[in-house]
């Protein structure tokens with residue numbers, strides 16, 4: 013299989029290197045052949061080509077079995093009102109590959125849960141799988157500026173269509189069946205028309221196609237509360253693009269170990285895109301101290317979701333757990349204990365891989 | 367001064383009764399004359415008139431010095447796709463009275479902080495004042511349904527104009543001057559055009575009119591993280607309607623005592639509207655156990671912000687603190703200790719009022 017690497021900016025290249033090492037080791041151990049190709053995205057792509065997502069990158073991704081991404085952005089390109097910005101590369105690759113579903117598993121790690129800002133008795137055992145719609149909503153609706161009577165306004169349209177809601181709800185419901193069989197859909201149907209459509213369609217899909225899955229709906233503001241007060245009550249959560257952006261970032265604080273959390277972006281067919289949830293961490297870039305485990309766990313998701321290699325994915329996840337059990341920590345998750353660097357952590361996981 | 371009471375649904379009437387008692391006591395103690403008038407809003411207004419906000423209510427509010435609201439909604443009217451819904455009353459009164467600024471102070475109470483889902487060392491001492499824009503954004507943009515090629519879509523337009531942003535940022539910046547002189551504006555300017563306008567206008571207002579106020583900007587998804595990981599780092603926060611809805615509800619979990627949190631909705635002139643942050647709690651309605659302290663603290667905000675009676679507001683706030691220091695608790699904040707009812711709590715505050 014052909015795997016495209018998009019290291020991007022900041023710590024991106026360092027963590028992607030460890031992701032590639034683990035994939036190469038899996039290939040060897042399990043008798044697969046993976047080809048790797050690196051391409052440009054984000055700030056480095058702007059610097060080298062003027063374009064945050066060069067055509068060569070899009071073409072390579074289209075022809076790949078899967079894409080492993082580091083992170084994009086940094087202070088150098090940080091003006092959100094600039095014409096060309098690193099995150100446009102991210103938004104565009106999602107759209108080009110039609111990656112309409114962003115999967116974010118939020119799990120506490122028993123060894124790390126004391127680093128959570130939440131009390132252990134509230135957060136320990138949290139295990140939520142978010143499905144965020146990724147190619148619709150207000151991110152991609154018509155937008156612009158207008159002036160009337162000398163007053164300038166800016167607008168962006170939040171839009172959802174029936175099939176857009178159906179396909180993401182279906183994916184989430186199928187995932188719920190493989191877990192604890194519970195699905196929560198999050199909307200703002202008491203105020204927003206696209207949320208009312210979302211709720212109607214979700215309800216219809218669930219009652220027609222998934223009557224066996226326990227299903228409920230929660231308003232987005234209430235969900236922002238529940239994630240803090242009772243995170244363990246949720247199994248699979250499905251929501252729109254903007255709500256998902258906010259809620260998954262909120263939820264990413266729960267385990268107390270952002271450096272451990274991977275994400276997957278999937279379409280109906282074609283390659284998926286896998287990346288750590290954390291950003292490009294420009295403050296520690298180049299220092300060799302970044303935590304590669306989120307990227308390594310993203311590589312496991314890549315094997316599972318794009319290559320159908322479940323055993324291989326599980327082997328990586330077990331190796332990561334074994335390394336944590338041995339007490340090995342990068343600086344971000346070290347708490348009081350001594351820490352190791354990016355490459356040492358990669359090596360430690362490799363050694364545990366069976 | 368003429369004060370309109372809008373008890374609304376669920377526990378609304380019970381808590382408003384205690385709010386009225388404390389206001390009447392303040393009037394007597396400080397030599398003011400307050401007239402009270404009750405009017406219909408929400409579910410009870412639908413039941414009695416078919417309209418969640420009858421004209422009589424709007425007229426009474428327009429002619430009042432201030433409005434004290436309980437809560438609206440409940441399972442009886444809970445279908446978010448129904449044509450007439452309790453929360454429409456809320457949205458409409460905000461618009462009718464042009465209450466463009468929703469102020470939500472989020473403070474921990476030293477006596478109650480152990481009830482927070484967050485660890486004491488993260489949350490203790492949190493003191494944030496949110497300014498949520500309340501009459502614009504995607505809540506009030508054009509919205510509807512459309513069908514093209516047989517595919518149904520729903521849309522809602524997120525819109526902000528320059529003056530809408532200016533006026534709320536100014537209010538927030540003035541408030542910052544009276545506190546720790548720091549203002550954080552929250553947007554999604556890396557993706558959304560209305561957020562880019564928001565950021566430009568906010569930056570301009572701050573540099574031209576408030577160069578003395580420490581000012582920064584945070585993306586909404588990052589803010590959802592920071593509220594959990596380092597809530598004490600914020601002073602005044604200003605944001606749009608939808609982001610404010612989500613972030614203030616998230617933040618309302620931090621003190622661990624939702625039943626203690628008031629909010630104020632203000633316009634440029636005319637009456638303000640004051641209410642507890644919590645909802646109508648239909649499960650405990652009529653039982654006499656609801657916590658009236660959020661409403662009592664909302665009454666304090668009413669005195670401060672609509673009647674300019676700062677000493678009187680402080681007297682109420684001091685009385686609430688004294689009651690907490692005495693160990694008096696309603697069931698929601700009792701933890702392990704014995705609890706008292708709604709009316710007893712109201713009486714306890716009255717007795718402490720000096």
Ligand SMILES: CC(C)[C@H](C(=O)O)[C@@H](O)C(=O)O
Nearest residue numbers: 099100102103257556557587
């Ligand atoms: C960088 C930004 C465009 C992006 C988003 O909002 O989708 C990021 O926050 C994310 O969640 O992947």
Ligand SMILES: CC(C)[C@H](C(=O)O)[C@@H](O)C(=O)O
Nearest residue numbers: 202203233453454456457611
């Ligand atoms: C009930 C609803 C319309 C309302 C809102 O979203 O504004 C509520 O959540 C609030 O925050 O006051």
